[in-house]
Amino acid sequence: MSGARADIIASIRRSLRRGRVDAQTEAELRAQVAAHRRNLIPARAAALDHSGQIDLFVAMAEEVQATVARVPSVEAVPEAVVRYLAAENLPAELVMAPDLGLDDVPWETRPLLRIRRGRAEPEDAVSLTPCFAAVAETGTLMLVSGPRTPTTLNFLPDTHIAVVRADQVVATYEDGWDRLRADGPLPRAVNFITGPSRTGDIEQRIVLGAHGPRRLHIVVVENGQEVRNGEGQE
């Protein structure tokens, strides 16, 4: 296929009526890429203060049929999860990301909640994950893959519960991406998730739960802050 590569590149240069870009232009282009210059950013979320961004995140997520519970601290998370499962008539059983940030949640206060840590298997009905960031502008969760945050948890089970700490809420996708760049090498998958799975493929009628989760429940921890320095996420 190297012949194909050379041909395609040559054809592009022929069409653009030039040869390979010169060294100076190439250096400029590389510098531009490395600068991560932002394009026009909508004011909707960027113009708000942080608590306004949290409110906007919640409102936007609810607009796309996610459900949201706001709890004061990590201590209240198990209670919120158990209450949600009961209200939805779901068994008190879930598969949870082996993420260190979730270890700070006092799960032992709810001994009847059965928890397995690991990736999702086909028979898992409910998953619980942390998130990397939560984007206020469209109520979007940003999740990353990693040894402690397997991607299957986000897609296989019928119900996905995500725990968002207040300090993870950012205004825009770019803000989330900046945090990711600062965090180290890019993970295999970055999932931006906005509401539960849906389709409009039959007569444009929106049906939730096409192939991914039918329900997305978000627990926002109001005074949640990263406890373990640098270990909250892989």
Add this chain to the structure above:
Amino acid sequence: MLATSRNFAANARAGLADQNLQRALAIMTQSGFPLRRRDAVAKLPEFEALRETGRTIKEHTLAYLDFYLELYEERVISAGGEVHWARTPNEARAAVLEICQAAGTKTVTKGKSMIAEEIGLNDFLEQNGITPVETDLGEYIIQLRREPPSHLIAPAMHLVKEQVADTFRAAHRELEPNRPLAEPRQLCDEARALLRPRFLAADVGITGANFLVAETGSSVIVTNEGNGDLTQTLPRVHIVLASLEKLVPTFEDAASLLRLLARSATGQEFSSYTTVSTGPRRPGDLDGPDAYHVVLLDNGRSAMLGGEFHDMLRCIRCAACLNHCPVYAATGGHAYGWVYPGPMGAVLTPGLIGIDEAAPLPNASTLCGRCESVCPVMIPLPKMLRHWREREYAKKLIPPVWRTGLSLWSWVARRPALYHALSEIASRGLGWAAGRRGRFRNLPFAAGWTSARDLPAPEGRSFHNLWAERVKRGANR
């Protein structure tokens, strides 16, 4: 896929007579995509400015496409992936087959990919003993019906739910024949239940890409169903099918285009799932594919750069131009006879399969301009349709009667005195012939118009006369 674009007129007539299609199109135009887009645009004050941004990003990338492609490949490789360059659909199909055979697979799951349609991948895989399973609900439905997609993002939008129910009853014979399938909810649940084991069993997953990010060597897919994510997460091998022009320099650029894409397409603020994939599973990861391949297709795009149809390479396949096109709304997507329907298809198809094969498509437009006005990257579609019409004329691809008529008209139109005199005579003649009714029920050479409606007869003076008088009165200032 065999193109029937040459039969646009016959295809369109069939579409107009298809009651189910007309019902489905009415649902779309009266309560679907166009209204949802309008509402989404109204909620984002920066939307118009973002269209400029979108155009700028795409133009910049195209101007340095060779550089960005090389950078992209370098980054894919350093993330542990592989890039397979394909000049032609043939080479792209061969690359996919080779990867599938090396993986020893008999089934592949597929997310929605227009490039897969463009290269006719499903038929090819089947001929080689590999079963492709479409997992997007709309794609799954049309795969069962062995039909091509009729829309870029809603491939089964030409069907009503009763047809989908019939299709499922015919295909899913193992299920209770009298099960209720009247509602989209039931149809969706049935597809979900049947496809889940297929997701889990596949060794290879094939997806398209909405964007390729040069900076990181990532592919970006946008879906609502989550099928694309199951397709690329569960199998051992992930193949991304993409064409050259999907490239953008950075994540920041992708983010700007993503703000345009969902709003323009479905009128959503953001699609349910936007996934950025970079290479295969990392050491320690608990899931994800072991291998990550990108098949990068040219198929004539590199030759389109810098030419009359260059602007078309900005297209992000949102389908806003289809959703707002009066011709598409009347004929549906299959009339266009190949993979890409609507205004974008009428411009792109002749570029990809040749104007000889696609000759009538550039005429399948009233040039009303709605497509250009909603295009998120401001592609001048009507202008390019006119360019194709010029080529069609130059290549003598239109019927002799039209050619002669057009030549005659242009000869007269270049002689203003003669033109005015003749139009004066014609308008008076028609006015006289129409008599007191003031309209014609039928008229020679205009049956196409009068078969469905009356033609109003000219009355009084021409615009030129009125303008001349206005100038004389000095009222034009």
